[in-house]
Amino acid sequence: MSHPGIRTFFELDSGAATPVKTDISNFLDGVTPSSDTDELDGTTFQPGVAQPIKEIIAGFSTRGMSLSVKWTPAAEAFFSGIEGKTGLNYSYGPLGNETGMTGITGLCNCLSWTGPITTVDGVVTGTAELRASSRIVGTYDATGAVTPLP
Numbered sequence: 001m002s003h004p005g006i007r008t009f010f011e012l013d014s015g016a017a018t019p020v021k022t023d024i025s026n027f028l029d030g031v032t033p034s035s036d037t038d039e040l041d042g043t044t045f046q047p048g049v050a051q052p053i054k055e056i057i058a059g060f061s062t063r064g065m066s067l068s069v070k071w072t073p074a075a076e077a078f079f080s081g082i083e084g085k086t087g088l089n090y091s092y093g094p095l096g097n098e099t100g101m102t103g104i105t106g107l108c109n110c111l112s113w114t115g116p117i118t119t120v121d122g123v124v125t126g127t128a129e130l131r132a133s134s135r136i137v138g139t140y141d142a143t144g145a146v147t148p149l150p
Helices: 073-082
Strands: 009-013 021-023 028-041 056-070 088-093 102-117 125-132 136-140 146-148
Touching (some): 056 073, 073 102, 073 125, 088 125, 102 146
Antiparallel strands (some): 009 021, 009 088, 028 056, 056 125, 088 102, 102 125, 102 136, 136 146
């Protein structure tokens, strides 16, 4: 079954000395997760093998999220304030953040903020690039926290 993306929830640390998660859902019109794993050559010598096989093993993984932002002065202040910050808590609910819905949470770093981006025939936008240093998939509980799947 397909689901509408309009209910997507995204909460991110403000980068303040005392971390404060901020619901930034109303700034966003797109969340694009990514995952990239290095390929390592684990091949060993294969004497006497007619058709040797290369063995590729998984190396380091890089998980990221690209946030597409509808620019406002408030969005500019928020994202400018976290650009370059590390260890930010995030919570992502692709279907929303009601009890029982899937939630993805963890820590991330804000690599960059690009905005405002303007065109003569469009709305003003921006893009924030995040890299996740941890990722836990679970479900939202009644307090709004994500309980990991068993």
